[in-house]
Amino acid sequence: MRIAQTLLxxxxxxxIPNAQVNAETPKSMMFELRxxxxxxxxxxxxxxxxxxxxxxxTDFMWGLGAxxxxxxxxxxxxxxxxxxIAYNSITGEAVEAESDDETSLYMxxxxxxxxxxxxxxxxxxxxxxxxxxKAGLTCALWWVTNGKGEIANTRNPNSPYEERTGxxxxxxxxxxxxxxxxxxxxxxxxxxxxxxxxxxxxxYLFVEYLRHSLNDFGSAESIELSSDGVSFxxxxxx
Amino acid sequence: xxxxTLAHGLQDVDPINLIETPTRNTITMTSAxxxxxxxxxxxxxxxxxxxxxxxxxxxxxxxxxxxxxxVSLNSRLGTASGSIEHVINISDCEEYAGKQxxxxxxxxxxxxxxxxxxxxxxxxxxCSTSSLEPGSEDxxxxxxxxxxxxxxxxxxxxxxxxxxxGDCSSDTSKTSRLYFIAQYTDDTTVIFVSTTEFLVxxxxxxxxxxxxxxxxxxxxxxxxxxxxxxxxxxxxNVYWQEGSGLTNPSxxxxxxxxxxTYDIEDNVENSVSYSVGVTAVDSADNESSMSNTETAxxxxxxxxxxxxxxxxxxxxxxxxxxxxxxxxxPMSNDLTTLRSFRDQILLQTSLGRTFVQAYYxxxxxxxxxxxxxxxxxxxxxxxxxxxIWLASAFVVFGPMGGILLxxxxxxVLFAIRRSVHRRIFRHVPLEVRS
Numbered sequence: 001m002r003i004a005q006t007l008l009x010x011x012x013x014x015x016i017p018n019a020q021v022n023a024e025t026p027k028s029m030m031f032e033l034r035x036x037x038x039x040x041x042x043x044x045x046x047x048x049x050x051x052x053x054x055x056x057x058t059d060f061m062w063g064l065g066a067x068x069x070x071x072x073x074x075x076x077x078x079x080x081x082x083x084x085i086a087y088n089s090i091t092g093e094a095v096e097a098e099s100d101d102e103t104s105l106y107m108x109x110x111x112x113x114x115x116x117x118x119x120x121x122x123x124x125x126x127x128x129x130x131x132x133x134k135a136g137l138t139c140a141l142w143w144v145t146n147g148k149g150e151i152a153n154t155r156n157p158n159s160p161y162e163e164r165t166g167x168x169x170x171x172x173x174x175x176x177x178x179x180x181x182x183x184x185x186x187x188x189x190x191x192x193x194x195x196x197x198x199x200x201x202x203x204y205l206f207v208e209y210l211r212h213s214l215n216d217f218g219s220a221e222s223i224e225l226s227s228d229g230v231s232f233x234x235x236x237x238x
Numbered sequence: 239x240x241x242x243t244l245a246h247g248l249q250d251v252d253p254i255n256l257i258e259t260p261t262r263n264t265i266t267m268t269s270a271x272x273x274x275x276x277x278x279x280x281x282x283x284x285x286x287x288x289x290x291x292x293x294x295x296x297x298x299x300x301x302x303x304x305x306x307x308x309v310s311l312n313s314r315l316g317t318a319s320g321s322i323e324h325v326i327n328i329s330d331c332e333e334y335a336g337k338q339x340x341x342x343x344x345x346x347x348x349x350x351x352x353x354x355x356x357x358x359x360x361x362x363x364x365c366s367t368s369s370l371e372p373g374s375e376d377x378x379x380x381x382x383x384x385x386x387x388x389x390x391x392x393x394x395x396x397x398x399x400x401x402x403x404g405d406c407s408s409d410t411s412k413t414s415r416l417y418f419i420a421q422y423t424d425d426t427t428v429i430f431v432s433t434t435e436f437l438v439x440x441x442x443x444x445x446x447x448x449x450x451x452x453x454x455x456x457x458x459x460x461x462x463x464x465x466x467x468x469x470x471x472x473x474x475n476v477y478w479q480e481g482s483g484l485t486n487p488s489x490x491x492x493x494x495x496x497x498x499t500y501d502i503e504d505n506v507e508n509s510v511s512y513s514v515g516v517t518a519v520d521s522a523d524n525e526s527s528m529s530n531t532e533t534a535x536x537x538x539x540x541x542x543x544x545x546x547x548x549x550x551x552x553x554x555x556x557x558x559x560x561x562x563x564x565x566x567x568p569m570s571n572d573l574t575t576l577r578s579f580r581d582q583i584l585l586q587t588s589l590g591r592t593f594v595q596a597y598y599x600x601x602x603x604x605x606x607x608x609x610x611x612x613x614x615x616x617x618x619x620x621x622x623x624x625x626i627w628l629a630s631a632f633v634v635f636g637p638m639g640g641i642l643l644x645x646x647x648x649x650v651l652f653a654i655r656r657s658v659h660r661r662i663f664r665h666v667p668l669e670v671r672s
Contacts, residue, residue: 049549055542094539103541152543165556166543223553
């Protein structure tokens with residue numbers, strides 16, 4: 001008898017969340033706001049010189065970003081295509097400066113990629129964890145400012161007639177993954193309200209690791225902006 | 239119906255003014271009201287207060303104030319300065335001490351000629367304006383007394399000392415007044431009075447205090463505090479000049495600054511010492527004495543991009559002008575070829591260097607133009623293709639090899655042309671070929 005009661009309880013627990021899911025508004029997109037830490041491997045292109053470290057020390061570039069994706073498939077998890085943009089910067093004292101000048105590096109990566117979220121744990125068994133993996137292409141616009149706050153400008157040491165302006169775009173790709181934690185478990189009532197009033201089905205806290213390969217796909221004439229990046233933030237599924 | 243109204247505060251000297259509607263007709267009113275009003279006026283006059291049937295002089299305005307015999311020095315005297323009109327500051331006071339200024343006025347005489355009196359009240363002196371012949375009062379100087387005004391414009395000569403009080407170092411802020419008293423020549427029942435106030439601001443603001451001077455690459459950043467003038471709507475002048483002494487005016491300056499910080503980026507060179515100072519300027523254009531003077535020298539610095547290039551960084555940065563615009567990406571192999579051609583071939587000769595210099599000076603404009611035009615980009619790519627082949631040949635075979643290849647190509651093209659030409663004209667008699 002007890003066994004039967006226990007089984008009945010387990011079935012009920014498994015069904016009730018499904019009933020809640022069924023009551024949700026349709027969902028097909030995810031929007032995320034993130035803060036990220038980025039450490040470009042610029043110095044790895046040199047044998048002994050460390051221009052990045054000389055200017056910015058060992059600090060990370062810090063930035064904010066947003067990403068939105070559309071779920072293409074929803075069987076055995078979800079597969080989504082998305083695009084995002086971020087803004088990262090770091091400021092340091094000018095190299096070899098006898099003055100108080102500062103120099104900054106800014107980067108604005110724009111990404112286009114795919115994300116697979118294994119959300120069956122949350123959907124079917126109410127385990128509020130969603131692991132995911134993502135990969136895609138990146139086009140990063142970057143620029144360097146000098147002590148006057150202007151775009152840095154110098155000449156090619158080997159070709160003095162060539163002016164080299166400290167801004168460009170660098171292409172590459174990224175891959176990695178992360179874990180989303182479903183916040184709805186803290187307050188089903190609030191989650192229901194957000195869904196009914198704003199159409200936000202689920203909210204997540206996430207932490208993510210990505211490997212960015214950002215060097216014009218290995219071009220010898222590219223600045224090495226590749227990095228391991230860690231980011232975290234909020235996701236809203238709607 | 240014409241109505242007489244009672245108004246207050248139009249002029250300092252007239253605590254109560256009776257204002258007529260803007261017609262010059264004789265005032266009439268109901269007898270009861272008139273009797274009451276007349277009684278009030280009698281009582282006030284008995285108490286020693288100035289009462290008049292007075293209105294603003296129709297269309298009265300000050301047109302300008304210029305120094306007699308030296309107009310060029312008077313462009314702002316008596317006109318708007320900052321947000322204040324008719325202001326005399328320390329500089330004016332000192333410059334025109336003992337001199338005369340001419341004040342030009344305009345009046346609307348469309349309804350008839352006036353008798354008028356002009357009078358100056360010295361700083362903080364109020365003068366009686368109850369009649370066209372007010373009589374002598376201390377501090378009240380009559381310039382014109384009861385004369386006929388038949389032109390809309392008139393002027394009067396005033397000793398500036400009468401307006402300023404004569405003591406330019408008094409460190410005071412007072413008000414002088416110009417009184418224009420008028421009556422229509424054919425209707426003397428109403429007296430018109432217009433009073434123009436001149437702010438005689440002889441108080442200079444307190445000098446700001448420089449809190450820091452930081453140095454940059456061809457730049458000095460100056461910060462200062464100014465607690466004493468807080469809320470006084472002052473602006474700041476920054477002065478700098480080479481060396482340790484600073485004079486006002488200095489060699490270089492930047493005026494009318496509103497922030498309490500300034501980046502000196504013009505007329506400064508690295509490793510040269512400059513003296514810098516700041517003054518505050520109030521809305522009457524009075525300038526404070528110079529702040530504490532600081533000395534600093536801009537110093538060179540290397541930004542990250544320079545450090546990257548100096549270390550041998552290979553990314554050329556920028557957007558490779560026309561070719562990048564055409565190919566859409568700076569990482570194209572063709573662009574690498576073109577860059578190699580530039581570095582290995584063109585930059586080895588003076589003619590090539592001139593070409594590269596001109597290209598980097600002007601090429602960006604072409605790139606910007608074609609960047610958003612797909613058709614032009616395609617055309618440019620097509621046109622660049624043979625050039626890239628040629629550049630490749632130069633890079634691979636060297637300059638001489640490239641030239642030989644170019645000559646060979648020319649010979650081949652010439653031979654092909656000749657061959658085609660022969661086939662076409664094979665059966666055409668020589669005499670008709672031309």
